[in-house]
Amino acid sequence: MSLRPGSRAQRLLGSDHLAGWVFVLPAAVLIVTFGIVPIAWSAIMSFQANDLVSPPSWVGLANYKALLHDPAFTASVRHTLVYTVLFVPISVAGALLVAWALNRKLRGVRFYRLAVFVPVVTSTVATGIIFLWLLDPVFGLVNYFLSKLGLPEQGFLQDPNQALYCIVAMTMWGWLGFDVIIYLAALQGVPEELMEAASIDGAGKWSSFRNVVLPFLRPATLFLVVWSTISALQLFDEIYVTTRGGPLGSTTVVVFYLYQQAFQFFNGGYGAAIAYVLFLAILAITIVQLKVGSRRIYSNS
Amino acid sequence: MEAGSMLRLDRAIDLDAVPEKRPRHWPFSPWHLFLIPLSAAMLLPLVWSVVTSLETAAEAQRFPPVLVPKSLQFGNYVNAWQALPFGHFFLNSFLYSAATVAGNLLFCSLAAYAFARLKFFGSNVLFVLLLVTLMVPFQVVIIPTFLIVRHLGLIDSVGGLIVPNLCGVFGIFLLRQFFMSLPVQLEEAARIDGASRLGILFKIVLPLSAPVLATLAIIQFMWSWNDFLWPLIIITTPEHSPLQLGLSMFQGAHVTQWNLLMAGTVMSQIPMLAVFLIAQRWFIQSIAYTGIKQ
Numbered sequence: 001m002s003l004r005p006g007s008r009a010q011r012l013l014g015s016d017h018l019a020g021w022v023f024v025l026p027a028a029v030l031i032v033t034f035g036i037v038p039i040a041w042s043a044i045m046s047f048q049a050n051d052l053v054s055p056p057s058w059v060g061l062a063n064y065k066a067l068l069h070d071p072a073f074t075a076s077v078r079h080t081l082v083y084t085v086l087f088v089p090i091s092v093a094g095a096l097l098v099a100w101a102l103n104r105k106l107r108g109v110r111f112y113r114l115a116v117f118v119p120v121v122t123s124t125v126a127t128g129i130i131f132l133w134l135l136d137p138v139f140g141l142v143n144y145f146l147s148k149l150g151l152p153e154q155g156f157l158q159d160p161n162q163a164l165y166c167i168v169a170m171t172m173w174g175w176l177g178f179d180v181i182i183y184l185a186a187l188q189g190v191p192e193e194l195m196e197a198a199s200i201d202g203a204g205k206w207s208s209f210r211n212v213v214l215p216f217l218r219p220a221t222l223f224l225v226v227w228s229t230i231s232a233l234q235l236f237d238e239i240y241v242t243t244r245g246g247p248l249g250s251t252t253v254v255v256f257y258l259y260q261q262a263f264q265f266f267n268g269g270y271g272a273a274i275a276y277v278l279f280l281a282i283l284a285i286t287i288v289q290l291k292v293g294s295r296r297i298y299s300n301s
Numbered sequence: 302m303e304a305g306s307m308l309r310l311d312r313a314i315d316l317d318a319v320p321e322k323r324p325r326h327w328p329f330s331p332w333h334l335f336l337i338p339l340s341a342a343m344l345l346p347l348v349w350s351v352v353t354s355l356e357t358a359a360e361a362q363r364f365p366p367v368l369v370p371k372s373l374q375f376g377n378y379v380n381a382w383q384a385l386p387f388g389h390f391f392l393n394s395f396l397y398s399a400a401t402v403a404g405n406l407l408f409c410s411l412a413a414y415a416f417a418r419l420k421f422f423g424s425n426v427l428f429v430l431l432l433v434t435l436m437v438p439f440q441v442v443i444i445p446t447f448l449i450v451r452h453l454g455l456i457d458s459v460g461g462l463i464v465p466n467l468c469g470v471f472g473i474f475l476l477r478q479f480f481m482s483l484p485v486q487l488e489e490a491a492r493i494d495g496a497s498r499l500g501i502l503f504k505i506v507l508p509l510s511a512p513v514l515a516t517l518a519i520i521q522f523m524w525s526w527n528d529f530l531w532p533l534i535i536i537t538t539p540e541h542s543p544l545q546l547g548l549s550m551f552q553g554a555h556v557t558q559w560n561l562l563m564a565g566t567v568m569s570q571i572p573m574l575a576v577f578l579i580a581q582r583w584f585i586q587s588i589a590y591t592g593i594k595q
Contacts, residue, residue: 031434038445124529129563173342223592
């Protein structure tokens with residue numbers, strides 16, 4: 001087919017409109033199908049009784065109302081919050097300390113860095129299995145060390161009072177290297193003049209760190225706090241592999257409860273309601289963190 | 302979202318950087334007193350899993366633990382390999398990772414170029430829609446995604462793993478950001494010479510984008526290789542299972558045989574660890590640039 005130069009069809013074919021849509025079409029189809037449709041569908045499902053097999057029925061707000069009176073859900077929220085409140089500050093502050101230590105010329109610093117980075121590529125499943133073995137109450141290496149130090153042996157992941165804290169320690173092992181990489185990259189962006197100026201002014205090591213380096217690292221810190229919080233609220237893999245929410249439900253976090261409801265008990269509508277509550281909570285927390293964090297960044301610059 | 306704008310690739314970690322001098326009054330830096338125990342603690346879980354994987358069943362079930370096995374039981378690895386279809390696990394994980402890397406490189410490049418350079422009808426609306434999906438965690442959409450994949454007849458297949466992950470919004474944003482930073486003059490010159498948009502993308506833009514494409518490939522590969530939740534939802538047959546789910550199945554079948562379990566675990570981590578050790582600099586720069594773990 002030949003087109004007259006300057007015709008409407010010719011202009012359209014040569015324009016960015018057509019090329020643009022052809023270019024984004026595969027991505028748009030995939031993302032609409034597996035991203036946007038599920039977001040809307042999830043919202044609709046949360047107002048349905050849906051066993052994922054038979055035709056769903058409309059139940060209005062019943063799922064959300066049931067959530068409010070479900071002690072297992074309330075407990076899962078509490079476990080998730082305890083986990084997040086411990087995991088985020090300890091891992092971010094710990095990573096800053098480690099990055100500070102690793103950001104200098106030392107004999108063997110490449111080895112130290114490697115040791116810190118290697119867990120980043122270890123899968124969550126492998127991490128879970130390895131810690132299950134390390135923390136085994138009967139044959140575990142950690143109890144052996146405790147007994148060597150004359151301390152009583154512990155139940156760890158099998159003790160309802162300790163299991164969640166063990167999960168915190170375990171996930172920190174897996175995450176530390178990631179946080180350290182981000183901090184090391186940020187630290188290498190601190191201009192040396194800044195560091196020197198601080199020490200010439202007679203500032204002590206701690207106060208130069210606090211007043212000069214820390215403000216410079218604030219964007220990295222904000223990013224890590226937001227990102228670790230989002231990840232902490234979505235904790236699942238390590239729980240599934242180590243405790244399956246036990247013992248006595250002490251490590252049932254929100255996403256694990258969502259998984260149980262949707263894919264073990266086939267309460268799809270209820271699961272979707274849990275998912276939406278989680279989504280709104282993550283959104284709200286992230287917005288607050290970004291607001292507070294960016295205000296601090298501006299007031300310091 | 303846009304971690305890349307905060308942490309630039311050119312500022313990513315130089316492993317040989319020398320920001321400080323050693324203090325003179327100590328024979329060695331006091332930092333060693335902190336870093337040696339830290340490194341030991343970080344390496345201990347991995348070292349101990351390797352040690353256990355080489356013990357006999359009797360040695361692994363003893364307290365106090367046997368720290369040095371009498372003889373190295375490499376047979377544990379053979380037994381673990383034969384206990385479950387580990388060959389399938391590796392192959393499925395490789396297919397899952399390779400296909401999603403290829404899909405993301407291609408589809409994200411095309412879409413990112415359109416968003417960066419072409420002014421087309423509806424692009425702003427589409428872009429905002431994509432932004433929205435970036436803020437929604439996967440867990441929120443997992444139930445309908447499961448139903449959609451079941452509709453497509455892809456449950457319990459490697460295809461069901463791959464198809465929903467062929468094009469991530471993250472990749473589009475990452476590449477768009479990079480494309481926009483490239484000088485536009487080269488493309489304009491090629492356009493005057495009559496080159497097509499597709500030709501410009503593949504002959505001019507993509508060759509200039511090798512670092513960011515490598516970053517996307519590394520991040521996506523790591524993500525697919527270590528993915529667990531999605532396979533757990535849709536895969537039931539061991540022969541169709543990728544590595545991490547397979548490892549979890551293996552765990553379920555050998556709960557108390559710690560020497561075999563550790564052999565399987567170590568075996569499953571070797572490929573990723575090897576790639577990391579070989580390409581450490583690339584891995585670290587990719588993570589620093591994108592701020593993404595799994």
